[in-house]
Amino acid sequence: MSAKQHKTFCRICEAQCGLVVTSEHDRIIDIKPNKDHVTSEGYACIKGLKMGDFLHSPDRLTQPLKKVANGFEPISWPQAIAEIGQRLKSIHSHHGGESIAAYMGNPIGFNLWPTTVMTFFLKAFDADKLFTPGTQDCANKFSGGERLFGSANDQVFPDIEHSQCLIAVGSNPLISKMSFISVPNPMEKIAAIEQRGGKVYWLNPRLTESAKRLGEHVAIRPDTDVFFMLGFLHEVIDRGAVKFQRVADFMQGYDALADVAKPWTPERVAEVTRVSAEQLREMVDCYLAADGAAIYSSTGVNQSRHGLMVYWLQEAINAITGNLDKRGGVLAGRGVFPKFDAPSELPRSRINNIPYVNSTIPAGIMADEILAPGKGKVRAMFNMSGNPLLTCGGSDRLANAFSDLELFVCIDIFRNETAEFADYILPGLHSLERADVPFYFFTMMGLMPNRSFDYTDEVIKPPAQARDEGLIFRQICRAAGRPLSASKPFQWLSNTAELLAKIPFIGSLTSLDKLFLAGMIRSAKLGGIKEMRKFPNGKKLSPNKPGDYLGQRVNTPSSKVELAPADLVARVETLVQIYNDEIRDKDALKLIQKRERFSHNSWAHNVDAFVAGDRHTNYLYIHSSDAMRHGLVEGAMAKVSKNGNSIKLPVKIDDDMKLGSIAVPHGWGHQQANGLSIAQQTLGVNVNIIIPDGPDSIEPLSGMTHMNGVIVDVCAV
Ligand SMILES: Nc1nc2c(c(=O)[nH]1)N[C@H]1C(S)=C(S)[C@@H](COP(=O)(O)OP(=O)(O)OC[C@H]3O[C@@H](n4cnc5c(=O)[nH]c(N)nc54)[C@H](O)[C@@H]3O)O[C@H]1N2
Ligand SMILES: Nc1nc2c(c(=O)[nH]1)N[C@H]1C(S)=C(S)[C@@H](COP(=O)(O)OP(=O)(O)OC[C@H]3O[C@@H](n4cnc5c(=O)[nH]c(N)nc54)[C@H](O)[C@@H]3O)O[C@H]1N2
Ligand code: SF4
Numbered sequence: 001m002s003a004k005q006h007k008t009f010c011r012i013c014e015a016q017c018g019l020v021v022t023s024e025h026d027r028i029i030d031i032k033p034n035k036d037h038v039t040s041e042g043y044a045c046i047k048g049l050k051m052g053d054f055l056h057s058p059d060r061l062t063q064p065l066k067k068v069a070n071g072f073e074p075i076s077w078p079q080a081i082a083e084i085g086q087r088l089k090s091i092h093s094h095h096g097g098e099s100i101a102a103y104m105g106n107p108i109g110f111n112l113w114p115t116t117v118m119t120f121f122l123k124a125f126d127a128d129k130l131f132t133p134g135t136q137d138c139a140n141k142f143s144g145g146e147r148l149f150g151s152a153n154d155q156v157f158p159d160i161e162h163s164q165c166l167i168a169v170g171s172n173p174l175i176s177k178m179s180f181i182s183v184p185n186p187m188e189k190i191a192a193i194e195q196r197g198g199k200v201y202w203l204n205p206r207l208t209e210s211a212k213r214l215g216e217h218v219a220i221r222p223d224t225d226v227f228f229m230l231g232f233l234h235e236v237i238d239r240g241a242v243k244f245q246r247v248a249d250f251m252q253g254y255d256a257l258a259d260v261a262k263p264w265t266p267e268r269v270a271e272v273t274r275v276s277a278e279q280l281r282e283m284v285d286c287y288l289a290a291d292g293a294a295i296y297s298s299t300g301v302n303q304s305r306h307g308l309m310v311y312w313l314q315e316a317i318n319a320i321t322g323n324l325d326k327r328g329g330v331l332a333g334r335g336v337f338p339k340f341d342a343p344s345e346l347p348r349s350r351i352n353n354i355p356y357v358n359s360t361i362p363a364g365i366m367a368d369e370i371l372a373p374g375k376g377k378v379r380a381m382f383n384m385s386g387n388p389l390l391t392c393g394g395s396d397r398l399a400n401a402f403s404d405l406e407l408f409v410c411i412d413i414f415r416n417e418t419a420e421f422a423d424y425i426l427p428g429l430h431s432l433e434r435a436d437v438p439f440y441f442f443t444m445m446g447l448m449p450n451r452s453f454d455y456t457d458e459v460i461k462p463p464a465q466a467r468d469e470g471l472i473f474r475q476i477c478r479a480a481g482r483p484l485s486a487s488k489p490f491q492w493l494s495n496t497a498e499l500l501a502k503i504p505f506i507g508s509l510t511s512l513d514k515l516f517l518a519g520m521i522r523s524a525k526l527g528g529i530k531e532m533r534k535f536p537n538g539k540k541l542s543p544n545k546p547g548d549y550l551g552q553r554v555n556t557p558s559s560k561v562e563l564a565p566a567d568l569v570a571r572v573e574t575l576v577q578i579y580n581d582e583i584r585d586k587d588a589l590k591l592i593q594k595r596e597r598f599s600h601n602s603w604a605h606n607v608d609a610f611v612a613g614d615r616h617t618n619y620l621y622i623h624s625s626d627a628m629r630h631g632l633v634e635g636a637m638a639k640v641s642k643n644g645n646s647i648k649l650p651v652k653i654d655d656d657m658k659l660g661s662i663a664v665p666h667g668w669g670h671q672q673a674n675g676l677s678i679a680q681q682t683l684g685v686n687v688n689i690i691i692p693d694g695p696d697s698i699e700p701l702s703g704m705t706h707m708n709g710v711i712v713d714v715c716a717v
């Protein structure tokens, strides 16, 4: 068999770059950017291009494993499914659906079919406890979308292709690309803002790679952005820059919003943000003078204590200045699929009655939901392509919790750190081993400037016994005697498809995943799979455009944008105390998160090239003056502590860390990972050991884990 070339698209991050993959005997031998792809136009990053090294690792899971006294041993698929089904059935009959939970990890979040089947699986057991990384990265935006625009799925994105002023808050596109907007190579688009005479500001405690490349860096004290936004809003109103007619026509709650901002002068907020009033006013000047301006914030702010309030204030500013639904401002895009809205009546957690956001429960209370006794205690957990032990706060409590489960099933392509706690580990598929369409952020929420659509067939066959997660869940449902999605016809369809799949040729026509994808493509009025195969470089659709949202598609009961949601207005009162605390703690070191080019959350360290040389560990990044104050020197070990938990790691003196911010990259701490031979040799530590979890630690309305701006103690070891 000779080498085969396939055009596909990368499903590692939101950019979804087009790739040309060459394979031989179902092994990837080369990956190149697809220069003909309609949106990525020849761009791809090192992680997409090195995907082959990751997935062809000798550590790849190729058969089901079962925990035994001294580790794991192989077990056949029928045996594994039968045992899991029986145990699940018993837990369900004794304790009901509230004792069953799932965690859906980030990588598989980009695959439409398995994620959909996981929700069908939970429904089969009347289970609603779905944990995801959303409360580690973006649930504040969903929560904000519900309040301002009427639905979690109603989101806006900056029209960066036409913007004349972009204020990017807590975002680092040079390393991470962007979130809640699909733009391959965002730095090129952002550079174009400057080239056409516009202005870019980076509001960030760290002088980032992006800020070094272009634009103006404005250093802010971590976790104080809410005060910056209040000061900005105050100044906008003070200047008389509100577009009152637009507000009257399309928005509601302006007076309450204006009241909120009144006490927060630029001078007052500067005391805690350390962004001078003069600097803030200069940014307001630029923002108001621009013909199309946007404030955009991302994970750096989402992970702070006030991510939801920042989102609210930022979008309220964009709205009242006329930049919402305006060219160069922020746009509410149209998805490709027909829009569905999350149910408005969502459950609340048994722990502290915390609201679910976008149908998911905060990961910050996962340990509590498992450990706290009583009705509703989680006893069975299904983890699909997630590594919560390394990626959620409170790692030590989570380790206890996972040990306490009666049934813990991990489905992944590797035996990761979390899987060490599992009763069964089941081998799933890599994204290149499945057919797919793009991520729901774009197909449902329309978060892309240039609308386009892709379909990819599977590029290679999976190894040995690895199998589609969708099939795994369907089979477990059958073994536990609960029909998929609580629908007997659906389970029948699933069983029949599985039988037919064994017949050559016919099988490939009746595979449920393909039928599902075909149905989705048809719902988007794009023909079917056959039609989409004619567009291996992606299919361009009509672009998102301004003037298409206000007065037409706003989903709130009043059909107007809600500028002052009552529960958010009420929370502003709590800010006076926070402000005073900030002044008291002005010299404290605040921990922030830092993403690295060669790292992707917790999974990229099992590739030699990504952990070569001094990349074999994470570091504590600290400014030279802060290091001196705390007796730290380059290369020596430091101890970072919070609430009695601590980690030890080497120091990197880094004057890019401003205003008392220190950073420790996450996703490290692989020493116990017996299934990851390369990562296990690395030295890094798991920063989530010191990130607090539990109901009191999370943002109360959106469930976001507080990861940025956490006050910690630091000393030399
Ligand atoms: N301290 C701190 N913690 C953080 C963050 C932070 O900034 N700081 N960031 C948070 C964010 S934004 C996120 S999204 C989460 C991510 O958190 P998680 O989703 O829990 O973890 P990941 O490391 O993304 O990957 C989980 C698993 O996916 C598997 N995987 C990788 N590719 C594939 C694939 O193609 N198919 C399948 N089936 N599996 C695959 C890997 O083997 C890995 O075991 O981490 C969060 N945690
Ligand atoms: N190479 C690489 N790329 C990735 C990932 C990865 O792990 N590695 N992860 C992917 C995932 S899952 C996600 S969600 C996206 C996230 O992508 P982004 O949303 O861009 O998030 P980060 O790269 O974490 O950048 C957040 C920035 O916020 C800053 N920051 C921290 N605290 C504060 C604060 O209090 N205020 C302000 N204003 N800024 C603050 C940090 O210094 C950092 O520069 O990246 C994706 N891309
Ligand atoms: S930028 Fe994201 S989508 Fe593009 S190649 Fe890199 S990881 Fe893949």
Ligand SMILES: [Mo]
Pocket (backbone or CB within 6 Å): 106, 133, 136, 137
């Ligand atoms: Mo994320």
